[in-house]
Amino acid sequence: GESVGLHLPTLSVQEGDNSIINCAYSNSASDYFIWYKQESGKGPQFIIDIRSNMDKRQGQRVTVLLNKTVKHLSLQIAATQPGDSAVYFCAETLPGGTSYGKLTFGQGTILTVHP
């Protein structure tokens, strides 16, 4: 079946730099996308989400961009901090039904922030 994938498995940045994590999705019918952060041995934590009728959404230090033309999703983290080091997953969900926890996950990108 179709699934979400990531371009870069690892990303190393210096503290204070901006980080960009990319994600390609293949199911054009997906209408809701989520970015999660997962620290070692813990469950995923919600970062930000975006619906398919939007191109951009901003949160605190994070921005998600959605390009439906090329089926691409990105997460931008401003002023990256050591506490941002984790694995980042994008996930997609299809329309229909009443439950939106049926997520298709990508492999994840390991973000390492050096002090």
Added chain:
Amino acid sequence: DGGITQSPKYLFRKEGQNVTLSCEQNLNHDAMYWYRQDPGQGLRLIYYSQIVNDFQKGDIAEGYSVSREKKESFPLTVTSAQKNPTAFYLCATTPNGVKTEAFFGQGTRLTVV
């Protein structure tokens, strides 16, 4: 401390044994999910339940079973038919009818010894 509680945090299983992983939530969410995560991989859906007394198979249901007798609880049994059960298991919940993120528990790491 509210939210989703998974127990135990670590679980060891002998070959041929069934084990049950617990997931309890006090978020009053209707839907609950079980995901499996292998090292260096994303999460894959095992089973999900949208309402009490009803559940559906996910992408990798073989060798697993679930029950949903109460809204708050969605236990997962890893049976002896699951040939490669060593993994990190995550429980999640969502409210029905609202397009919002899934909330995850802290996971149970199952190891076959």
